[in-house]
Amino acid sequence: MTNKSPARTPRITIREVASDAGVSVAAVSKVLRDAYGVSEALRAKVQASMEKLNYRPLASARGLRGRTYTLGLVFPDLRNPFFADIFAGVNSALERTRYQAMQGVSVSASSLVEAMIDRQMDGLVLIGPNETNERLNDIADRVPLVAIGHHDLDDARFDTVNNDDQLGARLAVRHLCQNGHKKITMFSLSAPVSTVINQRELGYRLEMTEQGLGGSINIVRAPQVLREVQLILRRLLESKDRPDAIFCWTDLMAFEAISVATDLGLSIPEDIAIVGYDNTVFCEFSQNRLTSIDQSGEVLGLQATRLLIERIDGRSHSEHFVVTPRVVARASTAKVS
Amino acid sequence: MTNKSPARTPRITIREVASDAGVSVAAVSKVLRDAYGVSEALRAKVQASMEKLNYRPLASARGLRGRTYTLGLVFPDLRNPFFADIFAGVNSALERTRYQAMQGVSVSASSLVEAMIDRQMDGLVLIGPNETNERLNDIADRVPLVAIGHHDLDDARFDTVNNDDQLGARLAVRHLCQNGHKKITMFSLSAPVSTVINQRELGYRLEMTEQGLGGSINIVRAPQVLREVQLILRRLLESKDRPDAIFCWTDLMAFEAISVATDLGLSIPEDIAIVGYDNTVFCEFSQNRLTSIDQSGEVLGLQATRLLIERIDGRSHSEHFVVTPRVVARASTAKVS
DNA sequence: TGTTCTACGTGTAGCGTTCTACATTTTTGC
DNA sequence: GCAAAAATGTAGAACGCTACACGTAGAACA
Numbered sequence: 142m143t144n145k146s147p148a149r150t151p152r153i154t155i156r157e158v159a160s161d162a163g164v165s166v167a168a169v170s171k172v173l174r175d176a177y178g179v180s181e182a183l184r185a186k187v188q189a190s191m192e193k194l195n196y197r198p199l200a201s202a203r204g205l206r207g208r209t210y211t212l213g214l215v216f217p218d219l220r221n222p223f224f225a226d227i228f229a230g231v232n233s234a235l236e237r238t239r240y241q242a243m244q245g246v247s248v249s250a251s252s253l254v255e256a257m258i259d260r261q262m263d264g265l266v267l268i269g270p271n272e273t274n275e276r277l278n279d280i281a282d283r284v285p286l287v288a289i290g291h292h293d294l295d296d297a298r299f300d301t302v303n304n305d306d307q308l309g310a311r312l313a314v315r316h317l318c319q320n321g322h323k324k325i326t327m328f329s330l331s332a333p334v335s336t337v338i339n340q341r342e343l344g345y346r347l348e349m350t351e352q353g354l355g356g357s358i359n360i361v362r363a364p365q366v367l368r369e370v371q372l373i374l375r376r377l378l379e380s381k382d383r384p385d386a387i388f389c390w391t392d393l394m395a396f397e398a399i400s401v402a403t404d405l406g407l408s409i410p411e412d413i414a415i416v417g418y419d420n421t422v423f424c425e426f427s428q429n430r431l432t433s434i435d436q437s438g439e440v441l442g443l444q445a446t447r448l449l450i451e452r453i454d455g456r457s458h459s460e461h462f463v464v465t466p467r468v469v470a471r472a473s474t475a476k477v478s
Numbered sequence: 479m480t481n482k483s484p485a486r487t488p489r490i491t492i493r494e495v496a497s498d499a500g501v502s503v504a505a506v507s508k509v510l511r512d513a514y515g516v517s518e519a520l521r522a523k524v525q526a527s528m529e530k531l532n533y534r535p536l537a538s539a540r541g542l543r544g545r546t547y548t549l550g551l552v553f554p555d556l557r558n559p560f561f562a563d564i565f566a567g568v569n570s571a572l573e574r575t576r577y578q579a580m581q582g583v584s585v586s587a588s589s590l591v592e593a594m595i596d597r598q599m600d601g602l603v604l605i606g607p608n609e610t611n612e613r614l615n616d617i618a619d620r621v622p623l624v625a626i627g628h629h630d631l632d633d634a635r636f637d638t639v640n641n642d643d644q645l646g647a648r649l650a651v652r653h654l655c656q657n658g659h660k661k662i663t664m665f666s667l668s669a670p671v672s673t674v675i676n677q678r679e680l681g682y683r684l685e686m687t688e689q690g691l692g693g694s695i696n697i698v699r700a701p702q703v704l705r706e707v708q709l710i711l712r713r714l715l716e717s718k719d720r721p722d723a724i725f726c727w728t729d730l731m732a733f734e735a736i737s738v739a740t741d742l743g744l745s746i747p748e749d750i751a752i753v754g755y756d757n758t759v760f761c762e763f764s765q766n767r768l769t770s771i772d773q774s775g776e777v778l779g780l781q782a783t784r785l786l787i788e789r790i791d792g793r794s795h796s797e798h799f800v801v802t803p804r805v806v807a808r809a810s811t812a813k814v815s
Numbered sequence: 816t817g818t819t820c821t822a823c824g825t826g827t828a829g830c831g832t833t834c835t836a837c838a839t840t841t842t843t844g845c
Numbered sequence: 846g847c848a849a850a851a852a853t854g855t856a857g858a859a860c861g862c863t864a865c866a867c868g869t870a871g872a873a874c875a
Binding site: 489491492493503504507508510511513535536537538539540541542543544545 | 830831832833834
């Protein structure tokens with residue numbers, strides 16, 4: 142066992158800065174935190190030394206007493222480009238702050254959240270968490286928390302940022318109706334039940350009923366497993382009473398639907414119209430031209446971050462921010478002549 | 479200013495575990511690290527107390543003395559699903575270890591890397607870094623480092639994990655030739671020059687020459703800006719001497735190429751064949767059916783993580799792992815009859 | 816002139832771990 | 846049965862920072 146690791150260049154500490162600047166450690170710390178009681182002269186001296194020595198405070202050490210200036214983001218998955226939009230929003234909110242975001246990815250947030258708390262994140266943003274309010278409250282008792290995509294506000298001791306998923310679904314159905322479709326099936330998610338999915342299904346049902354199409358309400362569900370998704374879509378599109386439109390709970394599923402439909406020789410939108418959700422960049426591709434519901438991920442990320450920092454700074458009552466979704470129409474739902 | 483944050487439930491510390499188990503703090507620490515010199519009896523007692531109190535060691539505190547058991551991953555971008563494959567590999571390598579991965583996203587790794595070092599990451603994996611060897615060595619002097627997608631091994635004081643990008647490009651060209659194409663253009667990246675891109679361009683040139691097509695070598699470059707990419711592709715496909723095949727440096731660009739070609743009414747592969755790189759999940763879609771070079775992101779991630787942990791454990795000489803790419807043929811390059 | 820403020824600095828006790836050095840007990844070898 | 850060696854446990858000093866409690870000096874006030 143050659144346990145002799147290569148000599149690492151040692152870090153500059155606050156003590157060295159203090160001695161270089163000829164002041165106390167406490168003074169340097171004050172400058173670092175712009176705490177009260179530092180003269181301009183002292184600040185300048187200290188900052189010069191920090192610059193000169195290229196000093197950077199060690200987050201772990203700070204965390205032991207105060208903050209680490211680190212926010213944790215928990216994504217359910219990395220494959221969906223929608224999350225990149227949220228991330229962009231987070232970053233632009235962080236631009237002029239001293240905070241840094243670190244991401245983790247995990248379907249079941251649980252163990253990842255614990256790991257982030259162990260690592261002293263000052264606050265957490267959970268994206269599309271599959272957790273009960275009880276569990277989320279339990280987390281919120283230990284660290285400032287904001288959830289993106291969670292609709293149960295009952296007694297929530299955390300903030301939420303959502304798009305109006307129920308409205309989004311209604312818009313999708315309404316748009317399809319306006320383009321002359323009647324047999325509209327919703328393609329939804331089976332496995333982890335989430336409040337987001339519930340809202341979208343509810344919106345679908347309500348709008349179908351309102352449009353006088355209550356009789357043809359049909360929700361088909363699949364887990365997030367590629368094989369299953371394809372199988373179920375294929376079965377749906379091959380069935381005798383195939384729908385003339387599908388509303389998919391996320392763009393990714395809509396792309397799968399386009400793929401299966403194309404495979405079966407169906408043309409879009411003539412034989413089957415398709416609507417997705419999230420309005421990801423891939424919707425624009427000519428090979429997709431997917432009509433989708435835009436929920437502005439960037440705004441979601443930005444607002445979530447804003448709320449989180451407020452909460453870290455001491456706010457204790459909950460706030461709930463809602464974005465209004467809108468239809469972005471493309472060829473996948475063009476009017477059937 | 480209501481600076482009264484809600485009372486957070488305080489953490490269980492090692493001291494409480496020690497007193498609950500009736501042993502010293504040092505003993506608990508030993509159990510935690512499975513250090514030498516703990517009897518089975520003591521270990522059992524301590525573990526029972528840890529379980530009972532639901533104790534979790536605080537990473538910041540550990541970091542101050544030893545390790546934080548956190549690895550940092552730096553992605554250049556979140557939009558490319560290829561990175562999800564790498565991430566999957568990292569995770570499966572981490573499965574039976576006590577390490578956790580935290581991700582950051584940044585085109586220019588620099589400031590993010592500093593932030594990660596400040597946060598006491600035990601080691602870093604940089605994915606597709608746009609950095610010189612000098613800069614990377616500078617980082618490697620301060621923290622164990624592995625680069626995925628970096629071909630300059632000259633005097634590298636870090637490990638690298640690569641697919642053979644030069645071979646990958648050759649395979650792409652060879653495959654196109656076999657299917658009867660002659661005017662093969664490469665669509666490459668202009669802005670941040672990277673060793674990966676260099677290798678792919680080199681492979682393209684070499685294979686074109688070898689195939690006797692040296693005369694029609696043509697590399698078109700665009701930055702990673704959507705507008706520009708589309709403009710340049712459109713110009714290329716509308717030009718008088720349009721190529722009959724395009725080799726794109728990444729799947730994402732290939733999808734754009736398919737989009738533009740579709741837009742222009744060109745059919746694939748009859749009018750124009752297209753090859754991508756990465757073999758991302760989206761290649762399978764019937765609307766794409768994109769032939770692509772597979773570089774098994776999962777293997778890259780797994781090996782990188784393995785090497786990183788070895789390095790953290792003391793290895794000081796550099797290792798360089800190479801994966802052999804392969805062509806995955808789909809309809810976008812089917813033989814033109 | 817004395818007294819009270821206010822502004823500016825400093826000393827130092829932790830924060831929750833790890834780890835070296837050491838004390839004590841048990842085992843081993845002869 | 847005794848010394849030496851091995852095994853097991855503990856004390857306590859860091860690690861780099863924050864923040865509380867003070868000290869000091871000059872300004873403002875009466």
